[in-house]
Amino acid sequence: MKQTNRTRASWIAAGTVLLGLTAPLTTSATAAAHSTAHSLHWGACEGGGLDPRQQCASVKVPMDYADPGGPKVDVVISRIRSENPVARRGVLLLIPGGPGSSSLADPSGKGQKLPQDVRDAYDLIGFAPRGLAPSTSVSCGLDRADLATSKLRPWPAPDGSVTENMVTARRVADACARDGGALIQHIGTVDEARDIDRIRAALGEPRLSAWGVSYGTYVGAVYSQLFPHRTGRIVLDSNDDPDPTRVSRAWLAGYETGVEDVFPEFARWASAPGNPDRVTRTPAEVRPLFLRLAARLDRTPIPWPGANPGELNGNVLRQNMVDSLYAPSRFPALAQLMLAALHGTVPPAPAEPPEPVLQNVTAVSAATLCNDAAWPASAIEYQEGVAESRRRHPLTAGMPRNAMVCAAWPYPPRQAPVRITDHGPSGIVLVQNERDVATPLSGALKLREALGDRAVMVTVGSTGHNAYLANGNTCGDRTVSRFLATGQRPEHDTHCG
Template identity: 40%
Template sequence: MTAILRRTAATGGLLLSLLLLPAAVAPPTADADAAPTALRWGPCPAPTPNANGTPFPRDPRQRCTTLRVPRDYRHPGAGTLTLTVSRIRTADPAHRRGDLVVVPGGPGGSGLDYPGEATAFLPPDVLRSYDLIGFDERGVGNSTPVHCDLPAEERAAELNYPFPAPDGSITANLDLARRIADACAAASGPYLADITTADSARDLDRIRAALGVHRISYLGSSYATYLGQVYASLFPTRAEHLVLDSTVAPGGEQQAIGLFSEGTEEAFPALARYLAARDDTLHLGATPEAVRAAYLRLAEELDRAPFGLPDGRTLTGNTLRAVVYASLTKPRYYPLAATVLRMAATRTAPPPGGSPGSGLPSVIPDNFVAAQSAVICGDSAWPRDPAVYAARTAADRQRYPLTAGMSGNVWPCAFWHYRPEEPPVRPNPDGPRNILMLQNRYDASTPYSGARQARSAFGHRAAMVTVDATGHGVDFTDPRIRDPLTAFLLDGRLPA
C-alpha cells in the first residue's frame, strides 16, 4: 500500500520499496460545482519514476493536458497549482458510455501513465465503453511536486518499512523520522500542508468538471481506494461507478499501517506452503510450521551477524523481513523470497548476475518519499510522544513476530511540521448505491478486516466481492472478479 501497485512483470525494486495548529476555518463545501475549463490535449511530459525507480510504460495513444486548481481549497485566492491529466480514448466511440478515472496505489506514485497499464488488465468490454483518465496527484511528478532533498542513504528502499533494531529499540527510527520531517519542511515548506487525500479528491472533482461531465466513474487500487472513499463521501452524487480494489481501512493510511502485521500473519501461510513444497531444494522445512520457524530463526541470526553481498549491500535481519513482507503482495514474487531465504540459510550469494540485488535500485525517488510522507502525515494527526511508538512497537513485536514490531513503529508524522487542517473524511453512507469493492481474502497490505470495516461504514452504498486468494490486488482475469466488475461498469448492477 505504501508501495506502488504494479500489475505487470515483477521487479525487485518494487519488492524493496514495499516507507503549527491550524486556524479554525470552515471546510470547503462539497456542493459547489467548479466552472468547466476547456482542456487542450497534446503530448505528455516526461514520465515520473515510481517507487521502484521506473515509470509505468507509456501507451502511444495517450494524450495529456494541464489544469489549474486551488492550492488551498479553504483559501481559494491563495494561489494555484498545476495538475497534469492524461487520457486514452476508447477505440469504439460508438459504444462509449463515459470516462473512467484509473488511479494506482501509493501514496506518492505517479498515475499519469496508469491508463496504459490499465489496458493490460481491464476487460475488453470495459475498454470499449470508457475513455481512461489518469493524473499525477498534487505533489507528485508533473503536478507541482513536493521534495525533501533527502540524501540517498535516507531513501534506502528497506527503510520504507520502519522495522525496529534487533533488540526492539526504536531510537534509530525516531532519529530518521525526525530528519525526514525536518528535511521535507526545509525543502517544500507550507506546501506540504496542502498535500492531502481530501484535497486530491477535490482535485478529482475539478477534473470531472473540466471534462464537461456531471458524473465520472472511478477505479482505484490499494491507497487509491481511500481516495475513492473520500471522493464518494465528499461528492456522493458525482460518481457514477466507484470500484475499489484491495480496500484501505476507512481510517486511511494511519489505520492501514497499523494493520500490516495482521495482514502479514494472514498472508504468510500461502508463502510457507510454497516454500515447504520445495523443501528438497530449499531445505527450509517440509511443513508450513517448519518454514515459519526457519524464517524467524534466520531473521534473528542475521540480526546478530549480517551477511555481505558481492554488490556491496548487506543482508540484515530487517532486509530479510522487508523482502519477505513485500513478496506477500503477489504469489509470483515468492521465488525472490525463496532465493533470499536460501541465501540467509547458506550465507552464500547466488552467482554473479543472479543476486536479487543486482541491477535493482537501492533507493526510492525523493519525490515519492516526499509525497508519500505528506499525504500520510497530512491526512490525520499522529501522536507526538515517542513513548507511544515504543509501547506500540513492543506490543506489536510480541503479538506479531513475523513483522517484529514494524506496524507499531514511528513515521515522520510524529515530527511533521504541519498539523492537519481538517479532520479525516469519514465514509458517508448517505448517497446512491454505487460502490463495488473487490478483495482478496488474504492481503498483507490491505487486510480483509479493514475492507470489511469500509464496507460496513458505507452501508447500503457498497457491495463487496471477496475471493479466496492471497496477494495484494485482485486478478481481473478471474471470472469471480471480471464478471461482477463488467456488470457494474456496463449496466450498473451490483452483487446482492
C-alpha cells in the first residue's frame, strides 16, 4: 500500500499577519459540543513507553454516515492536556499518515517535540482511525507472502509484465471481501474526516486545529473543505496531490518524481570520501550501479532467510531503495544492502511488526485507497502505463503506474472524492521539503494551487519525508511553530533555504 513502509517505520520505532477566522459556530452548536464532552471516559492508554500524562478514551461514530442511526464503531483517541491552562486556546489534532497509520501515541512522541508555547496553547490529541486497532478493527486474513511490502507495492515482473500483479490484486481483494466484514466498505477519507468532527464535538471544542502529515494532509484538507466553520489553524506537512479524479493513483504515481528528486542526494552521500558505506568513487556511478545490480538480482536472486519474501531479488532491492530515500538517516541501509548484494550476501533480515498488526494496517490501507476512488480494471491500461513509466523512470521500474488491489476491489466508491477548493477559511500553512520521495514537491504544489488564497506554502530546502520538526530545517520549523502558537503566518509563500 502507499504507506505500508511508512507505517513499518513508525513501528521500527519574513512578514507575518494575524489570521482571522470566519463563520463562527452558533451558541447552540457550541453548547451541544460541550455537553457531548462530558460523555468521554478518560483512562489509561494501552501500550508502554507513553508519557504518564497521556490518557485515552473512545468515541462512538456511525459505521455508515448515510445511516447515522445504524451500527456504531469505536474510534479511540488520546490526550495530553495543555501545559499552561491560562494560555490554552483549544486542541491540536495530530492527523497520521498512511493510510493505515495511527497517531494514538503521538501526544507522547512527536507532540513533545513541539515548542513550549505550542504545548501551552493546545491539548494534544491523537487517534487511531476507524478500522485500526485499538479502534474497531478490520483484517483481510492475507497469506504471509502477500504482506511483503514488495508484493503490496505493485512492482511488475522483471520483463515489465503486470499479469501477476492482476492475479495478486484479485486474490487480495477477494480476501478483504471475505474477511473484512461490513466495516471495510466504510473506511475512507471522508469517513475519517467525519469521524474527526465527531472527535471535535466529543471534546467540546467549537473549532479544531490540526497538524496533518503525508496522507494526513489530504485528510486535513478534506476536513477543512467539509467543515470550514469548525476549522482552526491547520498545518499540512509533506503534501499529497489532491487530484480528485485519481486520488491515491496520483499519490502512487508521485514516486516516479520523488525517487528522481532524492536519488541524486543518495548518490552524493554514497560516493563521498570517508563514508564507511561508500559504494562508488563518484556520484555519477551510483545510479548505473544500482540499475545493474537490480537487473542482476532479477536474474539471480540471493536467498534471504527470515525475510519476506525469503530472497533478495530485483524488486526487493528496488523497494528497499524507495524505503531508504524517506530520510537521509536511512541512506546507510540501502548502501549496506547494495554492498552485501555485490558480494553475493545479505544482511540480517529486517525486523517486522507482529503479523496481526500487518494484517490490520494492510486492510485499512487497502480499504482507504480503494474506497476513495475507482481504479481501472483493465490489465491493458496498466500495462501501457507501466511500459511508459519504465522507459522514463527506470529506477522505479513501472511500479508507480501499476495495478494495486484496487484494480479488483469489489465495492464501488460510495461517493465522489471531495474536491479541494479555494473556498473556506484562510488558516492553512503548507510545509514541504524540496526533495521528498513519497510526497514530492510537484504534487504539493497542486494542493497549494487548489487551496488558493486559503493557504501559504513554506518550501524547505531539505531532503526527506516529513518536514516539520523532522527532516526540515530551523527556518521552516520556526515559521510553522509561530503560526501554531500565535496565528501568524507568512504574508506570501516563502522559501526556507
